Amino acid sequence: MNWITNYVRPRINSIFSRREVPENLWAKCDACGTMLFHREISDNLNVCSNCDHHMHITPRDRFTALFDGGVFNQVAVPEPVTDPLHFRDQKRYPDRLKAAQRTTGEKEAMLVATGEIGRMPIVAAAQDFSFMAGSMGMYVGNAIIAAAQEAVKLGRPLILFSAAGGARMQEGILSLMQMPRTTVAVQMLKEAGLPYIVVLTHPTTGGVTASYAMLGDVQIAEPNALICFAGPRVIEQTIREKLPEGFQRAEYLLEHGMLDRVTDRRKLREELIVLTRMLMKAPPATWGDLPAPGPDDAAAGTEPDAVKGAAKT
């Protein structure tokens, strides 16, 4: 895969591409209502500078902020059969897929990449909630397997950012089968003695939580992320009572022993560097503004300056 083509591909629906349009110069924080400059939001990793609310961030934007110099190589994901069940509800599934591809500019709900963080080579996978609610179908399963295989091949840790409304119903039982499939992927990492770190982001629910998103060596969540198997509405309907404030949120899970840490998105990169370096028995990181990885770095692929330039377009 050539990172340039992937990197400079127009991000049709991203906040960044809209910032040229004057009426979209501002956005409102959905939590506190403060009007914020798009630029301000993106510089702050889509975290509200007034109330610290964590808004959605696309995998591409996340990777740009995560990897050294914003440089990453996209890992190819084997294509599954499209629309395996010939599923049709009020719309045809292929039409829903195409609509999601148009609005996100992405092919599917997960992006896998290699690169370095604080000079530690890693593989990362991130789920895209803006693509059909990040739902887990065969593509996402294949992406996680590809990520694990790449990590094993290169002997690197895998960091996975989860975000999903659950399994992709339009793939029926085959979406459910991604629970065991992705679990096999996690086992590949464990058997190779490689760290698997999960960062659970808002929201992570259903079959995703009940498989690869709960099997990390280290489980980190972003603040206030909803993390659950059954969603709060389903539970309220079942037990016919109101759920307490903060139920199934990251802090609540931390309190109940289901997570290792809850970490602000702006501190995540540093934390991931520290953790992966210790688990990989590497010396402590050198902090500060490092130059982007040079052409010699297997992770970078080619001229880093062009990448940095591309990131600003």
Add this chain to the structure above:
Amino acid sequence: MTHYLDFEKPLAEIEGKAEELRAMARGNDEMDVESEAAALDRKADAMLVDLYKKLTPWRKCQVARHPDRPHCRDYIEALFTEYTPLCGDRAFGDDAAVMGGLARLNDRPVVVIGHEKGNDTQSRIHRNFGMARPEGYRKAVRLMDMADRFGLPVVTLVDTPGAYPGKGAEERGQSEAIARATEKCLQIGVPLVSVIIGEGGSGGAVAFATANRVAMLEHSVYSVISPEGCASILWKDSDKMREAAEALRLTAQDLHKLGVADRVIPEPLGGAHRDAATAIAHVGETIAAMLADLDGLDPKALVKARREKFLHIGDKGLAA
């Protein structure tokens, strides 16, 4: 008393009429109703054949959930000897929605685990309608570990609407418990075979059915979401469950085509609930055959084969 499903209503009328006639004749020696009643019987039989030979996916869901359908406990009682329940997750409690323990199948010691729905109001509440809590999955993990240590095959019987969507279940880590159970299924170096005997409801089913061999009873279903749930999300109308059931491809026949079910076990005419003994016997033969398939494989080969199977599921879609 027979429970009739809504689509069996015409059948109920005919069978009811035959019953009535015979009841009348019992009170009056002069009456000869037998030929008329026998004609009704024949009509009912023909209708039963007709109704069950082309059950729609939604009707299959109804049959799979039939209150008189044989449940896990019935299978364990009939097929296994020396069943010795083993309880508890060693952390919080025991979950009555999950039965499990040591037993013998044709004298061979095995670990058997399954969801039990209960068969009357009291037992249904006790069993939580077959909806397991984290303790149930953690008990299953513990039993699978034990099976692995002692080299005993594991047989799982799946019959659940899904994992329980409750407050305590979430607090105690329902997701993690299911994920660990699926993980354990993939790790154990002993034969693991599974039969979907009724409803295979989502993650709650996968946690037991990530097996070397999976069989489904002819009218059982296995799905990522209930047709009602799918209809309310995608159709915004939970009454569209027939359409959803159709679209989800959740029948044993479709799952066999998709490579998710390795075998489909025939049910007696009119469903397992009309002749439980025959249905149970068929399941017993299938379990024995699936275990025989795996005879001679060492622990590594069993684990490898199981993982490969799941890695390749869905490769070809419905063309599989």
